[in-house]
Amino acid sequence: MNVVIFYTFAAIILLFSLLAVTSRKILHAAVFLLFVLISTSGLYFLLEYYFLAAVQLTLYAGGIVVLIVFSILLTSGIDDRFPLVKPLKAAASGGLAILGIVLALAAVLRFPFAAASSNALVVDMKTIGRSLLSYDVNGYVLPFEAISILLLAAMIAAIVVAKKKGEKQS
């Protein structure tokens, strides 16, 4: 069952990510991106990282995509279609991407991954909360705080950048 679900999600991810970068309508692209993100969270569910999956759903699929959709609405016409990509450019970029894929996969597939250790950790909310706020060896309080500050800074920055600058503009 899990196998079927995995391959379904994988197929959705690959298909829609491809569509997201090739769709000529921007809102469609955003929706395709949403599908990709949701499928990714599905993968996380499969891997039994429920908290992460939830975060992925709410933050990514919810927050970011909504943000993107907003900005699309602010800046683009819904019915605008992108011009076709120049064939040369598409071929070059596509070629490069395929070459990258080949190289990366060739490395990945040949790499002998060590077997996993057996004592898997149960990831419940309590563990996550403790780890995030603990400052011992496996604690993450420092990155957590750093991210907090980053978020705050980003918020202020976003406001400042996007603010209209008096009458000098326009």
Place this chain on the structure above:
Amino acid sequence: MIAGIPLTHFLIVSTIMFFIGIYGFMVRKNLITMLMSIELILNSVNINFVVFNKYLYPHQLHGHFFSIFVIAVAAAEAAVAIAIIINVYRRFNSIDVEQASDMKY
């Protein structure tokens, strides 16, 4: 760990997704779609983190947490990026990346 699915299959998915993101970044002229490509890239990286964590070091949570942080960073980045995009749009009345090429020479 999901029984029956090897690690490499996840990696194949994330790798392809990564390069699709790169492809999108290189061919898409619209700033917002470029941003979306970046999200794809970040997402593929996240998958890797998580999968490595799950398959190779299940007794630890580094990958898991880093994914969370990456998501947070992505959110911040998206917010700032969109602020910039809106600003660019005001300035050039377009969000075509080729228009925004004043920073040269």
Place this chain on the structure above:
Amino acid sequence: MDILTLFVVIPTLTVFAIMFAKNLEQTRMISAVGMTAQLINAVRLIIAYYDERNAGNTADFLFQKTYVWFDSLNIEYAIGIDGIGVAMIALTAVIIFTGVFASWTMEDLPKEFFISLIILATGVFGFFISLDLFTMFLFYEVAVIPMYLLIGIWGSGPKEYSAMKLTLMLMGGSAVLMVGLIGLYFYSAPDGGELTFNVIEIAKVHMPIEAQRFFFPLTFVGFGVLGALFPFHTWSPDGHASAPTAVSMLHAGVLMKLGSYGAFRVAMYLMPEAANEMSWFFLILVTVSVVYGAFGAVMQKDLKYINAYSSVSHCGLILFGLLMLNKTAIDGAIIQMISHGIMTALFFALIGMIYGRTHTRLIHEMGGLLKVMPFLSAAYVIAGLASLGLPGLSGFVAEMTIFVGAFQQNDLFHRVATVIAASSIVITAVYILRVVGILLQGPIKNDKYFKLSDATWFERVAVITLIVGIAGIGMFPYFLSDLIMDSLHPIMDHIIEAGKPALSQVSL
């Protein structure tokens, strides 16, 4: 404080004092006082030097001091001086002194002008007292860089172009030179001791001939660019033509000598085998530049261009003398450095003064100046006569010493080169007399010239100081020649020893 360091300290203090000057009067007063102090110090140095020598001190360099200021690379502030250095210092002191008087009326940003000028002079003084290649190079750059500002800001004509060209070409030379100096540094301790930039230390070790073959041309050309070595001389006409008076004086008078001095003191002294081996090639270049510069000067129309080409020719003669690799010729070359330094400074000073009155430098627009400004014109004639090698003035002594020295090389190649170089004295006469004839003699061409005035007191100070220098060397050359010859012995022993196998067929 020891006497040599004073040469760097006095101008530095002067520069600081000028910064606090309130107006033009104070600025030039401070500069004049500072540079007079420098001149007095130079006289003191000469006296001290002779005292020391008479007291039986036979060290190659006197007044040595060493202080390591950059430990990890063993870069020293090493100073010391021999007779050649004393002569060069005296020359520099005279020229910067007169240069200050020649720019007495500089009213455009005077503070900045004098500051740059004196910084330039500081670099030159520092160069001549240094015995450490790196410190030397540092001072060298200190001397070259203010030139850009001085020409670019206070120049005339296409000044930005000229300033840029001059600076870039000299910097190009410096870049090549730097490689040479670093080469010397890395071969300075073949037995695995501590690497050093100290000239005296480097002279003691023997650099492998293969390395010399590589680094000698770099060093020689690097300095040669500043010494107007053909074909790297073209910064000189444009640079001089655009530069303000005092800068031309200092540049042609002293800075170009920095090149030939360095070529001798660093390139030839420290890499003697290569100098012996490769001198023929550079000799061809400098012979060309001697004649070529002279011919180039014949058809010029602008006074400064004439002088710039003449400098190419005369500075070529300096290098010519150096490359002849014997005591007499090198002695002559060094006298020529001093002689040409004073002479060309006088020329540029006079050109500046004439230009200040007639507002043109094109000789065909002027004429009959001897009538309206007899003092300046007579001085110009004297400078001209010195330039064409009239006995009793400095040029003759220098040229004759070079030629006699050059003729001690007993093979056809050197002989032919000498004859060709000597023929430049005729061409020199042609262009000098051409200028005198058109510019000073003949009827007055322009009515407004009747109103022109002769030299003012400060101009007379500058001109007379320089003429006294020219005539002094010309009439009593023995002292200068002796001073230089004394210090040449150790150097020449070093160079000739290295050239023994090559020179064995020469019977002196």
Place this chain on the structure above:
Amino acid sequence: MDFSYTIWIILVPFFMFLLIGLTGHWYKKAAGLLGTAGLAFVFLASYYTAYKYFFEAGKVDGVYQQIIGYKLLWLSFTDKLTIDLGVMLDPISVMMLVVVSTVSFMVHIYSLGYMKEEAGFYRFYAFLSLFTFAMMGLVVATNIFQMYIFWELVGVSSYLLIGFYYDRPSAVSASKKAFIVTRFADLGFLIGILILSYYTQTFDFQIITSQNGPAIAGAPAQTFMGFSILTWAMLLIFMGGAGKSAMFPLHIWLPDAMEGPTPVSALIHAATMVVAGVYLVARLFPIYSFAAPDALTFIGYLGAFTSLFAAIIAMTQFDIKRVLAFSTLSQIGYMMLALGVSGYGEHNGLGYTASMFHLFTHAMFKALLFLGAGAVIHAVHSNFTYEMGGLRKYLKITHITFLVAVLAIAGIPPFAGFWSKDEILVAAWEHNKLLFWVEYLVAGITAFYMSRLYFLIFWNKTPHYHHTPHEAPLVMTGPLMFLALMAIFAGLIPFSEFVSPDLTPYHTHLHYNIAIPSVLIALLGIGVAAAFYLKETSYPDKITAALKGLYKATYNKFYIDEVYMFVTHKIIFGLISKPIAWFDRQVIDGTMNLFGIGTLWASRKTKGLQSGQLQQYAFAFVAGAVILVLSFVYIWA
């Protein structure tokens, strides 16, 4: 006998030069008196020295000694090659002291009258003192380099004096020409000195001219292009002499030099400086005679050619000073010829003696001619004979003295020129018949053109003068009379008793078989001139018409000047200097600029990479990453 005071003969004029030159503009007129006073000292000191040397101290065991009166180390090139400044007294240098001081003193006095109106009066005297200083230094030189030093100094004082009227373009160009031509010759001199001094390792006259010195006994065996190295050296040194003495083809500057004030022409361009070349050859005569006989022969032929050439040109000129200038050329040719046919020792040295003798007498009568011409020019304000005539009525003293000089130069006994010219002819007869006949011819031509000049000025038709010409004041006629006396009596000095190449006196006597025909030839020349020019006749025009082409060529001095102009302007300026100036600006400088342009070009090209197109950057970045992976993971792994 201590001759160290002789240094003051050199130094006094030098200090006069400095004094008058630096302070003369404060007292102007007194400068002349000051200079003349200085020269009076030099004059007296020179005569005193001559007396002492020739009659008291100079001779030891019947041989004149070379006495070093004063010596100072001036500059040392190597251990052996040193320049001394000093005074060497030997017969020829003492004789030259007399010549120079006499003529210079006379010119100083004369100029007090002749130049008194000039604005640059004090400058003139300063330069005269400079010249006297230089010339004195030249003749008493102890070594060849000292000679070269003063050689250059006389050159420059000549330059300054020719260009005395510096607002006259012709004077300016004449002075330039004089300096540059002699400078060119001096280049040869210098190289000659370098060669000679290299092989002998000395500059000193006493050493190089001594019989067992390095130049003669130890002459180097090297040859170069068929001649011995010393021959080359001596030829090159002679080139310097030829330039200064205006030998063909370096003579072109001398006629033009007449642009200078007339007293200057008398002093420098007739009596003293132009014979420096002769003096130089005489000074080095032992080397020429023993080590470089080929060079000496060449000098003889060149002298003969120049004397003939110049004499022919002199026949056709109308500017008095130019006639005199060409006659000077011709007479110097005589002296050179005499040296060329001279041997060494006893009577063989007659040519040498004769040359010095002629130098001496020529200085006197040629100075007289010039000063007389100056008096004439002073009176009629013109240089051209066709604006003169009949002046014997107005200028009595000048007339007489001029006549004396003409007879002297024409070689009529008992005037000075006769005796010296006779000795030259004897020497030529004994050594080279061809040159002898040439000189016979030249003697006739000389008599002709000098009398032509004389008749044209003092006889012939009398043109209309704007104001009556009047005789010059005593300061000018006094020197004329003194020099006339010299021109009459100088010939009676038994020169061979004093001057000979080996410093040993010997006796000469008049050779009637040579003297009588030469006098007859001279009289013939005078007679023809008298027939043509005593009265205004049409013969000259007829002959001119008959020999049209030849006359024109002669009148234009055989176009030598034009050849020089062509060489200097067209070839040196046009084909060398201009192309070099162009080459420098365009090619050399262009190459340097090319580096600049190349850098700019490269930067302009590469800045396209920095396009501002984000996606290009991204592409480059990814491509770079892929290439790096490819290289390091797969290829070089």
